[in-house]
Amino acid sequence: MRRLNTRKRNKINFKKLNKKAIKTISILIILIFLISFIYFYFIKNFLIKISFEKEYTHFSELNEETIFSLDKIIIFSSATAQPQEINNSVWNLNISQYSDIGIYLNNFKNNNSNKNVVKNLYIDNIEITKPEYGRPYLYYKSVKDFGKCNFSQEQVISDKIDFNIVPTSSEYKFNEIDNYLSNPIIIGYYNQNVKEGFLDSNSQIEYNGKVLKRANIPQTSIKSNISFDIHIINELNEEYICNVSIEIPFENDDNQSIYENGYITKEISRLENYKFLRLK
Numbered sequence: 001m002r003r004l005n006t007r008k009r010n011k012i013n014f015k016k017l018n019k020k021a022i023k024t025i026s027i028l029i030i031l032i033f034l035i036s037f038i039y040f041y042f043i044k045n046f047l048i049k050i051s052f053e054k055e056y057t058h059f060s061e062l063n064e065e066t067i068f069s070l071d072k073i074i075i076f077s078s079a080t081a082q083p084q085e086i087n088n089s090v091w092n093l094n095i096s097q098y099s100d101i102g103i104y105l106n107n108f109k110n111n112n113s114n115k116n117v118v119k120n121l122y123i124d125n126i127e128i129t130k131p132e133y134g135r136p137y138l139y140y141k142s143v144k145d146f147g148k149c150n151f152s153q154e155q156v157i158s159d160k161i162d163f164n165i166v167p168t169s170s171e172y173k174f175n176e177i178d179n180y181l182s183n184p185i186i187i188g189y190y191n192q193n194v195k196e197g198f199l200d201s202n203s204q205i206e207y208n209g210k211v212l213k214r215a216n217i218p219q220t221s222i223k224s225n226i227s228f229d230i231h232i233i234n235e236l237n238e239e240y241i242c243n244v245s246i247e248i249p250f251e252n253d254d255n256q257s258i259y260e261n262g263y264i265t266k267e268i269s270r271l272e273n274y275k276f277l278r279l280k
Helices: 002-062 210-214
Strands: 069-085 091-106 118-128 135-140 160-162 164-166 176-178 185-200 225-234 239-247 264-268
Touching: 069 210, 069 239, 091 210, 091 225, 118 135, 118 164, 118 176
Parallel strands: 164 176
Antiparallel strands: 069 091, 069 264, 091 185, 118 160, 118 225, 135 185, 225 239
16 A cells, blocks of 8 residues: 555656656746847847948948049940942941940049059959840950040950059050059940941941941940949059949930931040949
């Protein structure tokens, strides 16, 4: 009888112990869940916010002073054609459109500081929206060739443009820029063969934008946009970056058109949205 009672008591105590253990474990699980919730949704977000504010403050401090800026962009647009005579009165034309882009930078050199002296300059992240007609390319050009159609496959730019930094000079090669940014960055845009095999019986052919109109090539079919990043590293190894986006123009602010006038020159001077930001 005693053994039976002892077994009963042990069984009851074991049940009580199991209930107590389950209750304790349940409370611990709830506490762990609550602590995890508080950490991930409050403390972690707070720490992320603090970290972001520190980074933003540091970034703002780096960009309190303007060292480099985009001064203006000048674009010359026209067209050309490669003729092949079929007979005395008919020409077979392959028509291409081109634009030369001159990017003028300002380094505020009156400050007379190494901050304003360029050590390295390059362009990357190049993107070209493909037009409906033609095959677009970017290629190196020199200042002296601005406005001239002299496209060459050997000078085609793939994904990056590295410029050679040289002292101030009266004449610059196609990939040279001086350390005080006295000369502009010149880039050639060439949309090759927007129309091939166009037959023209006109005895006098103007190899400019008017040939686009003659061949019935609409502006919408050759519309394109170029974007890229300009990187500048100064003598103090501080790096600055500016993203530039340019739409190839066929008209200017004076309502001149390459279709009617043969060529246009367009100046873009409202560049408040283009900022050189210091990264480090």
